[in-house]
Amino acid sequence: MTAHSSRDRNGISRRNFVSLLAASGSATLLGQKGLAFESPVPLPQTPTIPDEAFWRSVREQFVMPTDVSVINAANLCPSSIPALNAMYENTKDIDGDPSFQNRGKMGQGKVNTRKILADYLHVTPEEIIITRNTSEGNNLVSSGVELSANDEVIIFGDNHPSNNVAWKEKSKRFGFTVTEIEVVRPHPGFDYYLEVVDKAITSRTKLLSFTQQTNTFGDVFPAKELCQLAHSRGVLSLVDGAQSFGVMNVDLSDMQPDFYTGSAHKWPAGPKETGVLYINARAHEQIWPSIYSAGRGDVGISRTFESFGQRDEPAIIGFGEALKFQQKIGMQVIQDRAQELSQSLMEQIQSINGFKLITSRDTTESLSVVVFETGSLDARKLYSALYENERIGVAGRPKGLRISPHFYNLHSEIDRTVAALKHYAAVGV
Ligand SMILES: Cc1ncc(COP(=O)(O)O)c(C=O)c1O
Numbered sequence: 001m002t003a004h005s006s007r008d009r010n011g012i013s014r015r016n017f018v019s020l021l022a023a024s025g026s027a028t029l030l031g032q033k034g035l036a037f038e039s040p041v042p043l044p045q046t047p048t049i050p051d052e053a054f055w056r057s058v059r060e061q062f063v064m065p066t067d068v069s070v071i072n073a074a075n076l077c078p079s080s081i082p083a084l085n086a087m088y089e090n091t092k093d094i095d096g097d098p099s100f101q102n103r104g105k106m107g108q109g110k111v112n113t114r115k116i117l118a119d120y121l122h123v124t125p126e127e128i129i130i131t132r133n134t135s136e137g138n139n140l141v142s143s144g145v146e147l148s149a150n151d152e153v154i155i156f157g158d159n160h161p162s163n164n165v166a167w168k169e170k171s172k173r174f175g176f177t178v179t180e181i182e183v184v185r186p187h188p189g190f191d192y193y194l195e196v197v198d199k200a201i202t203s204r205t206k207l208l209s210f211t212q213q214t215n216t217f218g219d220v221f222p223a224k225e226l227c228q229l230a231h232s233r234g235v236l237s238l239v240d241g242a243q244s245f246g247v248m249n250v251d252l253s254d255m256q257p258d259f260y261t262g263s264a265h266k267w268p269a270g271p272k273e274t275g276v277l278y279i280n281a282r283a284h285e286q287i288w289p290s291i292y293s294a295g296r297g298d299v300g301i302s303r304t305f306e307s308f309g310q311r312d313e314p315a316i317i318g319f320g321e322a323l324k325f326q327q328k329i330g331m332q333v334i335q336d337r338a339q340e341l342s343q344s345l346m347e348q349i350q351s352i353n354g355f356k357l358i359t360s361r362d363t364t365e366s367l368s369v370v371v372f373e374t375g376s377l378d379a380r381k382l383y384s385a386l387y388e389n390e391r392i393g394v395a396g397r398p399k400g401l402r403i404s405p406h407f408y409n410l411h412s413e414i415d416r417t418v419a420a421l422k423h424y425a426a427v428g429v
Contacts, residue, residue: 141277
């Protein structure tokens with residue numbers, strides 16, 4: 001179905017060829033600036049009303065060829081070219097001269113990324129821990145908050161294993177109780193979450209943990225209100241931001257969680273194995289470090305909490321560049337774009353015979369994670385056919401698929417995906 005037109009006879013696009021050359025050490029031969037990865041067009045200033053031409057130039061800031069449509073941001077995003085270049089250039093530097101003297105400057109890179117993270121999340125650098133990913137952040141909280149036999153933690157049934165199984169396993173060791181709130185479908189509305197948490201809190205409750213946008217059904221939770229409720233009852237809050245960090249215009253100074261976690265390789269379109277744990281200043285005395293080593297952070301709680309040994313500093317610097325790239329476009333603009341693409345996808349899926357949309361179409365209840373069932377069509381086969389025949393990458397679900405569009409995706413990719421879904425719905429897979 002798909003014409004692989006932008007590829008040459010060897011299946012390598014011109015831009016990938018440039019990248020391959022760079023990776024083999026020929027970067028200085030490339031382009032005027034000698035950067036490893038170059039975009040054919042610079043990123044324009046974001047127009048007041050961004051049009052598809054603008055989003056095409058955003059797409060050019062990624063090395064993913066235009067005939068590959070990976071619409072799976074909830075799982076893994078491609079890194080933006082600014083992030084790739086930062087990783088490449090700094091890795092080349094550090095590996096060209098790994099002496100203490102040459103590596104000293106990498107520490108400044110980490111200081112900068114902490115500041116960028118603080119600005120991005122609207123908090124202070126003193127409250128930022130640079131982790132490896134959301135899993136690590138969630139586990140640093142469940143291992144670090146002091147909990148004993150008389151304590152209780154409230155979690156939700158569709159929290160990610162790093163924020164569900166982790167609590168249950170640790171409860172066996174430390175003796176605290178876990179209250180799991182059942183997942184209600186379809187999205188029950190914000191009031192439901194507030195009522196059910198209000199009822200679940202007891203005098204023993206020490207912490208509430210939930211996901212801002214779930215990876216399971218794309219449900220958006222009322223994060224600010226839940227954090228407020230928890231705080232008003234003397235309960236700590238952990239917000240898993242794996243599916244909100246990098247796609248929602250997150251303002252932690254407004255949300256006021258005690259802890260918030262995220263990964264760079266998801267919606268921020270940054271390097272793998274870098275992430276963030278935010279620890280609200282008011283909660284600094286309530287959490288113990290879990291790892292003691294060399295290489296601690298520079299300010300605030302990072303001085304005691306972020307002692308994780310040797311890090312991949314080029315990746316941490318690339319993390320900062322990925323965030324700056326998004327900030328240049330504008331976080332609200334990115335959030336709106338992801339929602340617009342998802343709404344278009346949902347509307348079109350609803351018109352496919354036999355398919356059932358699971359995610360809420362209410363724009364306050366969902367954002368950018370779309371789940372649907374494929375009726376009598378074998379979801380596993382469909383998932384494979386989409387990639388093998390069309391080069392469309394999505395995620396499989398037991399009875400359907402999950403598609404999660406982001407700011408590097410185009411309407412043409414959504415439409416191409418829907419056309420392929422309609423085709424298989426009509427002729428089988
Ligand atoms: C809600 C949620 N939390 C945590 C994670 C774990 O993220 P990571 O693998 O980056 O640690 C995921 C991954 O998909 C997720 O969806």
